[in-house]
Amino acid sequence: MKLFNTLTRYKEDFKPITEGHVKMYACGPTVYNYFHLGNARPFVTFDTLRRYLEYRGYEVEFCQNFTDIDDKMINRAKEEGVTVKDIADKYIAEYYVDADGLNCLRPTYQPRATESIDAIIGIVQALYDKGIAYVIEGDGVYYDVSKDEHYGKLSHYKLDELVAGGGERGASYEGKKNPGDFAIWKFKKEGEPFWDSPWGEGRPGWHIECSAMIKKHLGDTIDIHGGGQDLIFPHHENEIAQSECANGCTLANYWVHNAFVNVDGEKMSKSLGNFFTIRDIVAHFPYPVIRFFILTGHYRMPINFSDELLRAAQTSLQRISTCAANLKFNLEGDAEGDDSADEELIKAVEESKNSFIAHMDDDLNTADAITDIFGLVKTANTAVSSGKASKAALKQAYDTLLEITGVLGIELSAEEDNGIPAEITELVEQRAAAKKNKDFAEADRIRDLITSKGYSVKDTPQGPQVEKL
Ligand SMILES: [Zn+2]
Numbered sequence: 001m002k003l004f005n006t007l008t009r010y011k012e013d014f015k016p017i018t019e020g021h022v023k024m025y026a027c028g029p030t031v032y033n034y035f036h037l038g039n040a041r042p043f044v045t046f047d048t049l050r051r052y053l054e055y056r057g058y059e060v061e062f063c064q065n066f067t068d069i070d071d072k073m074i075n076r077a078k079e080e081g082v083t084v085k086d087i088a089d090k091y092i093a094e095y096y097v098d099a100d101g102l103n104c105l106r107p108t109y110q111p112r113a114t115e116s117i118d119a120i121i122g123i124v125q126a127l128y129d130k131g132i133a134y135v136i137e138g139d140g141v142y143y144d145v146s147k148d149e150h151y152g153k154l155s156h157y158k159l160d161e162l163v164a165g166g167g168e169r170g171a172s173y174e175g176k177k178n179p180g181d182f183a184i185w186k187f188k189k190e191g192e193p194f195w196d197s198p199w200g201e202g203r204p205g206w207h208i209e210c211s212a213m214i215k216k217h218l219g220d221t222i223d224i225h226g227g228g229q230d231l232i233f234p235h236h237e238n239e240i241a242q243s244e245c246a247n248g249c250t251l252a253n254y255w256v257h258n259a260f261v262n263v264d265g266e267k268m269s270k271s272l273g274n275f276f277t278i279r280d281i282v283a284h285f286p287y288p289v290i291r292f293f294i295l296t297g298h299y300r301m302p303i304n305f306s307d308e309l310l311r312a313a314q315t316s317l318q319r320i321s322t323c324a325a326n327l328k329f330n331l332e333g334d335a336e337g338d339d340s341a342d343e344e345l346i347k348a349v350e351e352s353k354n355s356f357i358a359h360m361d362d363d364l365n366t367a368d369a370i371t372d373i374f375g376l377v378k379t380a381n382t383a384v385s386s387g388k389a390s391k392a393a394l395k396q397a398y399d400t401l402l403e404i405t406g407v408l409g410i411e412l413s414a415e416e417d418n419g420i421p422a423e424i425t426e427l428v429e430q431r432a433a434a435k436k437n438k439d440f441a442e443a444d445r446i447r448d449l450i451t452s453k454g455y456s457v458k459d460t461p462q463g464p465q466v467e468k469l
Contacts, residue, residue, distance in 0.1 A: 327401070
């Protein structure tokens with residue numbers, strides 16, 4: 001498999017440190033609110049990368065954290081008059097509602113920053129002992145970027161071009177040795193949560209949290225580090241700086257970054273106020289449609305959000321589900337087609353699958369992989385309507401369709417069940433019973449009732465077939 005590595009700016013062959021095993025980390029959410037579609041993109045992207053690596057036979061150890069202590073968390077807790085932990089507990093629970101809905105597999109490790117304070121202090125201590133970190137009295141412990149000759153290697157910025165990676169407390173902060181220095185430990189302020197440290201009570205800086213959780217759960221060097229492209233600088237640059245100076249080795253061999261979700265050409269973000277939470281969107285479109293929509297674009301290309309594009313994604317996904325339902329229906333029915341189209345069908349199914357794998361191998365190109373799925377749908381639909389394929393061949397098409405959509409985390413069986421409500425299935429059964437009893441007036445009455453509810457029922461040699469109108 002090839003992956004585009006932000007570090008080298010090349011698509012590279014992926015080779016894990018240990019054969020057959022992948023250690024992967026992705027920066028998780030700051031849990032002070034529901035997450036929006038722009039936040040969801042990395043969750044779905046790295047879940048898909050993990051699923052694909054597993055599909056290709058790797059054992060994947062995947063860690064995605066929760067940032068449960070920072071200024072936004074503290075402010076939110078103050079606004080609501082509750083503790084920071086209350087906010088974290090609430091929005092971690094809400095995170096799981098949406099992440100599970102989007103069918104993101106639970107990561108192997110999902111630590112909270114506040115459960116990793118020992119590991120954080122360990123890295124601060126290592127940097128302090130090496131003379132790379134220094135204390136600003138009454139403020140915190142800072143990372144001295146001038147002591148790190150490799151600083152800027154991910155973002156490809158030169159140190160003298162850098163404008164204050166430290167962020168929160170400003171470039172011109174007078175106690176800093178260099179404008180780019182950033183806090184790794186922040187001394188306690190009144191009313192804020194704090195922990196003991198050798199330098200005084202306080203809390204961790206944001207960047208050091210990820211460095212610590214990677215070391216604690218995956219080790220000093222990992223295979224893949226992922227995140228949104230807005231994290232390249234300063235967050236990932238600073239993770240590299242801290243980890244590599246403290247541990248004396250490479251932090252991650254491949255840095256993978258997804259592009260933004262845009263609204264009218266602008267990045268969707270809380271600060272711009274143009275964001276839609278997944279919870280907002282799911283009131284109009286089911287979770288699988290949102291996941292499918294995210295995957296219709298290549299992860300390194302921006303995707304545009306609009307109602308229209310989501311509706312298009314819904315229709316596309318429905319086409320795939322309908323194909324799966326038709327295949328299943330034919331497999332379960334009594335009629336057996338002849339096998340004159342088998343050879344052609346099986347060849348086309350295998351070609352679609354090979355092409356799907358080739359596209360996924362090429363830097364996780366889900367956009368073209370989805371085109372391959374539609375190729376398979378078209379082939380399968382033709383075979384079904386011709387009636388010239390055997391059940392064995394149709395079964396191969398059906399299994400392959402489920403297999404490759406499953407790699408993307410799209411579960412068609414769930415879609416089918418959702419497609420036809422239990423109420424309609426019940427009516428179809430009542431109608432079949434009425435027909436069996438030769439009560440045709442009742443059967444017709446039920447058929448009209450089904451139609452009035454937006455579904456059609458068609459009698460076929462395999463039994464009644466239901467479709468949404
Ligand atoms: Zn991070």
